Amino acid sequence: MPWRVMPDDRKAGVMPNPYAVWLSEVMLQQTTVAAVRQYHQKFTRIWPTVAELAAAEDADVMAAWAGLGYYARARNLLKCARAVVADHGGAFPQTYDDLITLPGIGPYTAAAISAIAFDEVSTVLDGNVERVMARLYDDHTPLPAAKPVLMDYAQRHTSNERPGDYAQAVMDLGATICTPKSPACGICPIMVECAARAAGSQTELPKKTPKKPKPTRHGIAYIARRADGAWLLETRPDKGLLGGMLGWPTTEWGDAPDEYEPISADWIESDTEARHTFTHFNLVLRVQTAWLPQDASPNRGQFMPEDTFSPSALPTVMQKAYTLAAATLRPV
DNA sequence: TAGTCGTGGGC
């Protein structure tokens, strides 16, 4: 990430911007660096400081987050920014104990911010560190039960003098060398100390409890335009899937789709379905489109003028539905 | 504690 401060500069007293560190750590939760980079750039360009982010409209922040996933992070991001401004004078708290009280900041993120941005002696334990420690000590206890002992291992290695450098180094080790599939043990700086390497068990670790199969759910999205070109959209409730995001009115997503039209109209079914994979289920989404008269009054959603709507403000599954609908809902 | 909560990329 562009905000990173290399060890020599950190030794000279240069510290990273806490706002940039916080933003990146939240975005990186369960998300790849490649996906985060452009979003981090966009957020710091639009909202250069935590105070400016705190003053932003909810809808603008959700739209900027669209496509990155796990949308509760965006809602908590705003809550956190506003708490930093309201309760901490616009300056991020510097300790693990204070940081973890903030919305969206859990054990990992509190440790990462306090260590990286403030050089507090906090131990980061993310997926990378769990893997490094499980291998270093050849521990076959399956996750997540192994977390406490892996944290104990990780604390033994945390530097009292350079906790920020250590935190970044151990995660980089996991991200680039001690990787899940094909670890590059030959160039690993701690190869000779690694018990899994000695036992030949490195690719089996860390052990994980088996996961449940994903069910397939079905639903229908209704994509309608008014005569003036406005789109019928709705803001989803804060709680639950895609919470707080803009989207098309849809049926419930269940074993079998029930027909529920947001307004009576001559709906035309798209010839193909949108398929999308969520964390815990697969979705097959039928798409129906319609043109509505100018005086239409649907029982769900609200019309968004053509010139203020952008599909980029939608979560990916809704963008997929939009792509299918665009074939039959050409511009006015 | 185990379920909920997105997405795109790699193999």
Place this chain on the structure above:
DNA sequence: TGCCCAAGACT
């Protein structure tokens, strides 16, 4: 192709 996943938090 389907599965695994990637710098977790929240309930």
